[in-house]
Amino acid sequence: TAVLYDFYTEWCKVYSHVIRSLKDIEPDLLVFYNYPKQIRASIYSTNMIESFNNVIKRKAKPKAEFPTEQSLDAFIGIQAMSYNDRYFNRIHKGFGQVQDTLESYFD
Template sequence: MADLKAVYAAVDEPSSLDALDLFAEHWDKKYPKISASWRENWPNLSTYFKYPQEVRRLIYTTNTIEGFNRQLRKVTKSKSVFPTDDSLFKMLYLAMMDITKKWTGRRQDWSIIHAQMALFFADRMPG
């Protein structure tokens, strides 16, 4: 994973392509489809580099999402069968409400990220 992280955490697109080349040299013998998939999808993946470093870090950091999903799994694990899909949705909704009540912390660099996102998404963000 560290080799792949060098690709998406690179400073700019050319550095990222260099990191992808290094990744391919090291891993293509064992996992040839990974770098091939990245190269095939590069036009979509490379749009990521139009954002500043802080915003990109926010995009690729998934710890919060993984923690949220882990807490939802903990709630549903004790029940193996739900009578209806609606009952599952209700339970997940209530669990989500409890989980998000505990979210009190802020990212240290949130004001910088917010200002940069306001520039990129001015039409979607309240002023």
């Protein structure tokens, strides 16, 4: 956090509004540091989200348009369930090494 405070000090005069906003969300901003080092990259990365978004785009493209918002919601819901089923047993990088530690968080 020392680096973050150095950043605040250096840029607060030029970007006071941004620094204020960062300070407001600071408790949540670096929360991934509370988790084991082996899984931090997976937590702060958006790779899994981007992968899922690409699946949605690829499968929605042939449909062109949806008649109602509910039909779009249903389509995305079905795609999410299918994606979850496909990757349910997959252990993401680093999570297998710290499974016991993570389980202890929820005891």
